[in-house]
Amino acid sequence: MPSSDSAKPGTQTTGPTDYSYAELTQACATDAVILADECALAISYNGINHAVMMVSPSFVEDFIAGFSLSNALVEGVDEIYDIQLERSGDALSAQVTLSNRAFWALKEHRRQLAGTSGCGLCGVEALDQALPELEALPNSPLPPAEHLVELRQRIAAQQRLARSSGALHAALMVDAQGEISLCREDIGRHNALDKLIGALSHNPLDxxxxxxxxxxxxxxxxxxxxxxxxxxxxxxxxxxxxxxxxWARRYNLNLIHLPHHSSPRVFSPAPTRAPKQ
Structure with missing residues (x-):
C-alpha cells in the first residue's frame, strides 16, 4: 500500500479558503476566517462499495488504513495491496485492493456492519446519498443577538446527563422568546440532533x-x-x-458560530459587506 509518511496527490485540499462572516451585533462588523475542509469519502474494497463518510481530505490513505484495521477488515496493513484515490468536486472515491483472505473476511463482516456515532455516514454506499439534492428552506430572519447572550452557560445548565457523566453532546431548541425549550443529549452528536428533531416532530414548537x-x-x-x-x-x-x-448558503439555512470569547459569527447568509481590512 502507499506509504503514509507524507500526503499523496489528491488527498489534500488545494489550500485553505477564507470565509466571510458578519458579527451578530448592532455594528454588524465583518471579517473572514479559514475553515476546516471536509468531503465525502466513498470506500470500495476489491470493487465492492463498503461505506461513505465525511472526512477531512488530508492523509486519506492513513485514514483508510486505520479504518480498515480498527474495524477488523484487515489483520495488518500488509493485507492492503493498493489504494487509488480520485477526487470529483466535494467527493473522494477510494478503490482499495485487499488480499484474498481479507476480502473473504470482509464479505462476512459486511453482514454485521452497523453505523457508528462517530462518522455519521457509515453504511451509506453511494455518494449521491452522502451529497443529496435538498429542498431549499424559505428565507428566515436571523435571531436577535440578545438571544445568544450567555447561551453557553444556559446550555450547561440544561445538560442534566452531562453534568453527572460528561462526554455527551447536546442539541437544543431555543424558542422565539430566546428561552431554551428542548434539550436532548447523546454520546453521538448526530444522535443528539436526531433526538431533537424527533422531539420537534411531536411538539407544538415551530x-x-x-x-x-x-x-x-x-x-x-x-x-x-x-x-x-x-x-x-x-x-x-x-x-x-x-x-x-x-451548503447552508445554498439551501438558505441561517448558520451562526458562537465562539467562546467573541461575538456570534453569521456565516449564512453570506455577509453583503466586504470583510474589514
Missing part, C-alpha cells in the same frame, strides 16, 4: 421560529439534518467546516 443549537462541531451531515427537518437557524458552539457553510 422549527421555523427560534433556532436550534448543537454543542458539537458543525459538519455537513448536521447541516443536512437541519435542512430536512425545516429548522431555519442552526447555532454551533464549534466552528463549521467550509463545506457546511457552502
Amino acid at each position: 422549527a421555523q421560529q427560534g433556532f436550534a443549537v448543537i454543542t458539537s462541531r458543525c459538519s455537513l451531515e448536521l447541516i443536512q439534518k437541519a435542512i430536512r427537518a425545516g429548522i431555519s437557524t442552526l447555532v454551533s458552539l464549534s466552528a463549521p467546516t467550509a463545506l457546511s457553510v457552502q
Whole structure:
C-alpha cells in the first residue's frame, strides 16, 4: 500500500479558503476566517462499495488504513495491496485492493456492519446519498443577538446527563422568546440532533421560529439534518467546516458560530459587506 509518511496527490485540499462572516451585533462588523475542509469519502474494497463518510481530505490513505484495521477488515496493513484515490468536486472515491483472505473476511463482516456515532455516514454506499439534492428552506430572519447572550452557560445548565457523566453532546431548541425549550443529549452528536428533531416532530414548537443549537462541531451531515427537518437557524458552539457553510448558503439555512470569547459569527447568509481590512 502507499506509504503514509507524507500526503499523496489528491488527498489534500488545494489550500485553505477564507470565509466571510458578519458579527451578530448592532455594528454588524465583518471579517473572514479559514475553515476546516471536509468531503465525502466513498470506500470500495476489491470493487465492492463498503461505506461513505465525511472526512477531512488530508492523509486519506492513513485514514483508510486505520479504518480498515480498527474495524477488523484487515489483520495488518500488509493485507492492503493498493489504494487509488480520485477526487470529483466535494467527493473522494477510494478503490482499495485487499488480499484474498481479507476480502473473504470482509464479505462476512459486511453482514454485521452497523453505523457508528462517530462518522455519521457509515453504511451509506453511494455518494449521491452522502451529497443529496435538498429542498431549499424559505428565507428566515436571523435571531436577535440578545438571544445568544450567555447561551453557553444556559446550555450547561440544561445538560442534566452531562453534568453527572460528561462526554455527551447536546442539541437544543431555543424558542422565539430566546428561552431554551428542548434539550436532548447523546454520546453521538448526530444522535443528539436526531433526538431533537424527533422531539420537534411531536411538539407544538415551530422549527421555523427560534433556532436550534448543537454543542458539537458543525459538519455537513448536521447541516443536512437541519435542512430536512425545516429548522431555519442552526447555532454551533464549534466552528463549521467550509463545506457546511457552502451548503447552508445554498439551501438558505441561517448558520451562526458562537465562539467562546467573541461575538456570534453569521456565516449564512453570506455577509453583503466586504470583510474589514
